[in-house]
Amino acid sequence: MAIENLLAAFEIWGILICSGIGIYFFLVTKINNRADSVMCIMQFVAAAALTFDVGVVISQNVNEPWAKIVFHGSMATMMILQYLMVALFVGYIKYLSRAGKVSNVIANFTYCFAAGCALTCIISAKYTHWYYLIDDQNVYQRMPYYNFAIYLIVILYALVIAQIVVCAKRLLIKQIISLLLYITIPFIMVLLQVVLKPGINLTNIGMAISLIIIFIVNNVKITIMESELNKKVLQQNMVLLNQNKVIAEKKEEIENLQLNMVITQMQPHFVFNVLNIIYYLCAKDTKLAQTAIDNFSSYLRTNIDSLVSDELAPFSKELEHVKNYLDLEKLRFDDELEIEYDIGPTDFHIPMLVVQPLAENAVKHGIAKSSKGGKLIIRTVEDYDNHYVYVIDNGVGFDTKKKPADDGRSHIGIENVRVRIEKRVNGKLELFSSKGKGTTAVITIPKLPGEKSNVKPDDDDDGDEAASKD
Numbered sequence: 001m002a003i004e005n006l007l008a009a010f011e012i013w014g015i016l017i018c019s020g021i022g023i024y025f026f027l028v029t030k031i032n033n034r035a036d037s038v039m040c041i042m043q044f045v046a047a048a049a050l051t052f053d054v055g056v057v058i059s060q061n062v063n064e065p066w067a068k069i070v071f072h073g074s075m076a077t078m079m080i081l082q083y084l085m086v087a088l089f090v091g092y093i094k095y096l097s098r099a100g101k102v103s104n105v106i107a108n109f110t111y112c113f114a115a116g117c118a119l120t121c122i123i124s125a126k127y128t129h130w131y132y133l134i135d136d137q138n139v140y141q142r143m144p145y146y147n148f149a150i151y152l153i154v155i156l157y158a159l160v161i162a163q164i165v166v167c168a169k170r171l172l173i174k175q176i177i178s179l180l181l182y183i184t185i186p187f188i189m190v191l192l193q194v195v196l197k198p199g200i201n202l203t204n205i206g207m208a209i210s211l212i213i214i215f216i217v218n219n220v221k222i223t224i225m226e227s228e229l230n231k232k233v234l235q236q237n238m239v240l241l242n243q244n245k246v247i248a249e250k251k252e253e254i255e256n257l258q259l260n261m262v263i264t265q266m267q268p269h270f271v272f273n274v275l276n277i278i279y280y281l282c283a284k285d286t287k288l289a290q291t292a293i294d295n296f297s298s299y300l301r302t303n304i305d306s307l308v309s310d311e312l313a314p315f316s317k318e319l320e321h322v323k324n325y326l327d328l329e330k331l332r333f334d335d336e337l338e339i340e341y342d343i344g345p346t347d348f349h350i351p352m353l354v355v356q357p358l359a360e361n362a363v364k365h366g367i368a369k370s371s372k373g374g375k376l377i378i379r380t381v382e383d384y385d386n387h388y389v390y391v392i393d394n395g396v397g398f399d400t401k402k403k404p405a406d407d408g409r410s411h412i413g414i415e416n417v418r419v420r421i422e423k424r425v426n427g428k429l430e431l432f433s434s435k436g437k438g439t440t441a442v443i444t445i446p447k448l449p450g451e452k453s454n455v456k457p458d459d460d461d462d463g464d465e466a467a468s469k470d
Contacts, residue, residue, distance in 0.1 A: 011050040011057070014208035018047040021215050034095040039214070042088050046211050049081040049204045060140055068138050075132065075140070078204065079149070080118045085207055086156040087114035089182060090163050096175065097167035106166060110159045117152045153203075157183055178217040182210035277331050292331055295324040312349040312424060315380065315389070319343065322356045322378060329363050336373030337363065344380045348387045348445060351424045357413040358391040358441045366395025366439050374438070387445045394438035400431065421445070 022043035025036060055074035059067040090110040094103045124130040130145040164171075164179050171179070189206035278296065281289035299321065319341075326339050359376065367374035379390040418429040425445050433439040 010205055011054050011208075014205060015047045015050045015054070017212055018043045018050065018208055021212070022047065035092060038088055038092040038095055039211075042085065042092065042211060043215075045081055045085055045088065046204070046208045049078055049085065050208060052078040052081070053204045056140075059138070061138060063137050068134075071138055071140075072134060075134070076122065079121045079131075082153065082203060082207075083114040083117045083121070083156065086153070086160060087111050090160055093160070093163045093167055093179060097170035099167040099170055102166050103163060106159060106163045110156065110163075113159070114156060117156070120152075121149070154187075157187060174217050178210075178214045181213055182207070185210045277328075281331070288331075292328065295327045299324045299328065311352070313352045315346045315348055315350050315387075318350050318352065318355050319346065319378070321353070322359050325356050326359060326363070326376070329360075333363075333368070333373065337367055338373070338375040340375060340377045342377060342379040345382045345387060346380065348382075348447070348451065349425075350389070350443075350445060351420045354417045354421055354429075354443065355389055355391065357417050358443075361414060362391055362393035362395065362439060362441070366393040366397065369396045370394075382447075385447055387447060389443040389445070391441040391443075392438065393440075397433045397435045397438050399435055400433050 022040050025040035025043065052074040055070045056078065059070040059074065062071075087110050090107050093099075094107045097103065121131070129143050131143055131149045132146060133141045133143055135141065160179075160183055164176065164183075168176060186203050186206035189202035192202050278289055278292050281292055323341075326337075330337055330339065355378070359378065362376055367376060374393055374395045377390065377392040379392065381388050381390070414429075414431075421427040421429050421443060427443060427445040430442045430444070431439065432442070
């Protein structure tokens with residue numbers, strides 16, 4: 001009886017500790033996931049199993065009516081709770097690791113198997129003596145099929161091992177170790193129980209010890225995870241700050257590009273020339289002067305609007321701005337400037353003020369420097385993948401091998417156009433030129449998936465023809 005009393009003392013301490021942990025989970029901490037919920041239930045079930053185990057210890061070999069009731073009820077309930085504990089533990093692993101389909105299959109099979117074991121235990125306790133026999137003196141005796149109950153427990157623990165293996169990649173090393181202790185400690189207790197005399201049950205004590213270890217490991221894990229989480233949050237905040245800094249810098253860069261773009265286009269000499277022309281037209285041709293004023297105001301309005309927003313605009317709007325500009329230049333150069341519009345597709349969008357700078361560059365640095373004047377062509381074509389805008393002149397041209405500073409062209413404006421096309425529409429700007437023959441500027445704008453037409457690249461003869469005029 002000394003061993004039984006010592007066992008009962010250990011079990012009472014286990015009841016107190018497991019109940020305390022369950023109350024801690026239930027009242028002190030916020031249970032915000034299924035794993036914690038299952039752990040809370042397991043702690044209370046372990047405390048209940050230990051309680052019935054104590055009932056077995058204090059009632060066995062006592063030939064009293066109350067002892068027989070306690071002994072019979074405690075033995076049956078204790079065995080059922082052991083099966084329940086293993087089933088709960090498999091579910092705990094599944095929720096802790098948040099594993100997938102295979103884990104769910106193992107868990108569901110374990111639930112069914114544990115339920116079958118518990119049902120077999122209930123039938124055996126009430127109607128048969130397969131596992132054990134309690135005689136008239138209230139003495140526990142093992143029966144021939146007692147080892148079969150042990151085999152059922154072994155099968156359940158094998159399912160637990162399978163669940164741990166399946167979920168191992170999603171678990172921390174500390175978690176895996178603690179989960180394995182839940183298997184090894186009770187299993188060792190089962191072996192000792194087979195060897196020791198009847199009436200002493202060590203399995204529930206092993207389960208309680210394992211649950212206490214898991215609780216301690218999880219609390220340490222939570223502390224570490226909170227520290228790591230805080231560190232990660234700090235790192236993420238630093239990344240966000242850096243990203244915001246980069247975004248601010250890019251925004252400032254875009255604003256500077258917009259400002260440079262407008263300043264580049266609104267050259268003072270051009271404004272003065274236009275005002276001079278309008279001044280003389282007011283005396284000679286008032287209607288033409290009114291048209292010039294209207295074109296000039298539209299030209300200025302578009303340039304100023306581009307400071308407020310750099311949104312993509314329909315090509316037709318950009319074409320209108322180019323026409324306003326070229327109409328003003330036509331007033332200045334008259335017959336020396338011939339303008340041709342070979343406009344194909346216009347149902348696409350383009351950054352504002354990217355065609356007009358190219359047209360201005362062609363007039364100022366190509367045609368105006370030619371003694372015979374020249375012709376400017378604005379053309380649009382398309383193929384299956386892209387829209388193309390050509391700005392072609394037959395002016396003096398330039399040597400593409402020389403550095404930009406050598407030929408005196410307005411390269412700030414051209415570079416702004418190139419950068420904005422790349423950044424806004426993932427397109428590109430290409431310049432082809434030959435001295436004495438002229439220059440061709442080609443804007444390539446990739447189509448969006450919904451804009452793909454049935455035109456094949458090989459069918460696009462217009463683009464090849466335009467490029468041949470370089």
